[in-house]
Amino acid sequence: MSRHILVTGAGGMLGSRLLTVLGTVNPGNTEDLEVTENDNAGNLVTGWSYRRPLPGLQRIEATSRAQVDRYFAEHLPQVCVHCVAAPDVQACERDPRMAHLLNAASTENVAQACARHGTKLVYLSTEYVFDGSSRDGYREDDAPNPLQTYGETKLLGERYAAQVPGALTVRLPVLYGDPVPGRTPTWLEAMLEALEQGRPVDLDDHYERQPTWSHDVAAVLARVIADDLTGVLHVAAQEGATKYVWGRAVAEAAGLPSALLRPSRPSPGATGGARRPERPWLRTDRLESLGLRPPAGIHRRAADYLRSTSTSTSTSGSTPGQASAGR
Numbered sequence: 001m002s003r004h005i006l007v008t009g010a011g012g013m014l015g016s017r018l019l020t021v022l023g024t025v026n027p028g029n030t031e032d033l034e035v036t037e038n039d040n041a042g043n044l045v046t047g048w049s050y051r052r053p054l055p056g057l058q059r060i061e062a063t064s065r066a067q068v069d070r071y072f073a074e075h076l077p078q079v080c081v082h083c084v085a086a087p088d089v090q091a092c093e094r095d096p097r098m099a100h101l102l103n104a105a106s107t108e109n110v111a112q113a114c115a116r117h118g119t120k121l122v123y124l125s126t127e128y129v130f131d132g133s134s135r136d137g138y139r140e141d142d143a144p145n146p147l148q149t150y151g152e153t154k155l156l157g158e159r160y161a162a163q164v165p166g167a168l169t170v171r172l173p174v175l176y177g178d179p180v181p182g183r184t185p186t187w188l189e190a191m192l193e194a195l196e197q198g199r200p201v202d203l204d205d206h207y208e209r210q211p212t213w214s215h216d217v218a219a220v221l222a223r224v225i226a227d228d229l230t231g232v233l234h235v236a237a238q239e240g241a242t243k244y245v246w247g248r249a250v251a252e253a254a255g256l257p258s259a260l261l262r263p264s265r266p267s268p269g270a271t272g273g274a275r276r277p278e279r280p281w282l283r284t285d286r287l288e289s290l291g292l293r294p295p296a297g298i299h300r301r302a303a304d305y306l307r308s309t310s311t312s313t314s315t316s317g318s319t320p321g322q323a324s325a326g327r
């Protein structure tokens with residue numbers, strides 16, 4: 001069934017991939033994910049950007065209720081995938097007002113517009129809604145208990161989304177993907193640049209995460225949107241890796257000297273910054289019960305990621321420099 005799908009935050013890492021995948025007949029990289037060629041054929045996909053004007057995208061300030069309401073009343077999207085967010089955990093801790101506006105208030109605006117116009121809402125959330133103390137990981141119905149501003153404001157967003165009939169909330173772990181033009185390089189991009197120049201890089205070897213490729217997430221989203229799934233769904237690679245393990249996998253796939261990577265540990269008694277959950281592992285029992293395999297882990301995807309970034313960097317114009325703080 002073809003529909004009008006709106007992607008908010010369509011210039012971002014996940015949103016830009018979704019624009020491609022939701023609007024194309026064959027999104028590629030689907031061998032593990034069972035996205036069929038007809039899932040999204042014929043969709044009309046529109047997107048919002050904000051700071052960065054992009055061809056074909058509407059400039060909408062998602063924290064302005066009036067702008068959001070006007071867009072929905074004029075365009076009547078049937079599905080809205082809400083990617084607008086402030087996903088930088090440390091930046092959210094430094095500026096809780098900004099975090100609340102982007103993660104919670106923008107979602108309230110979009111959720112109310114969706115409810116008013118019968119639009120299906122797909123909200124993207126995070127493993128940081130959990131405190132990370134469970135040894136067995138987290139299922140969709142486990143109780144959230146965020147430890148920092150990012151998790152708190154994303155959880156508020158979940159609560160707004162849950163008020164929209166038929167909404168789907170998809171919780172994700174830390175993502176990697178194609179460079180976003182004009183943005184500070186991610187830690188992975190900065191690491192690759194340092195290794196190319198023969199400089200050593202210290203990487204955390206304590207916190208285990210589930211690095212997941214944005215292309216794989218987009219492919220799963222395409223499938224579950226086509227199937228009109230509701231409720232909460234975890235989408236996460238089931239391979240754990242610290243930043244050090246993750247960095248090594250990418251460096252080795254790139255043929256760069258991984259011996260220049262040095263494992264580091266959080267310094268005892270360090271204060272300041274956002275509290276990090278120890279191991280907020282997202283279990284994917286529900287995804288698997290739907291017949292979908294979880295996205296592949298970093299050792300399997302490192303080469304795909306590098307191939308994709310080398311294609312997109314040739315057109316991105318992103319500026320090298322200091323890496324973004326991220327998580």
Ligand SMILES: NC(=O)c1ccc[n+]([C@@H]2O[C@H](COP(=O)([O-])OP(=O)(O)OC[C@H]3O[C@@H](n4cnc5c(N)ncnc54)[C@H](OP(=O)(O)O)[C@@H]3O)[C@@H](O)[C@H]2O)c1
Nearest residue numbers: 009011012013014049050051052061062084085124174175
């Ligand atoms: N990245 C991760 O590791 C990760 C992990 C778990 C969950 N998630 C969730 O996945 C979703 C997508 O994340 P992402 O990494 O793709 O984020 P992203 O690259 O930072 O994209 C966020 C988008 O929000 C837009 N935006 C910011 N302020 C806005 C405003 N006031 N009005 C309208 N748009 C605004 C930005 O548009 P402009 O650039 O045009 O300003 C940007 O394109 C988020 O909900 C995030 O919380 C991400």
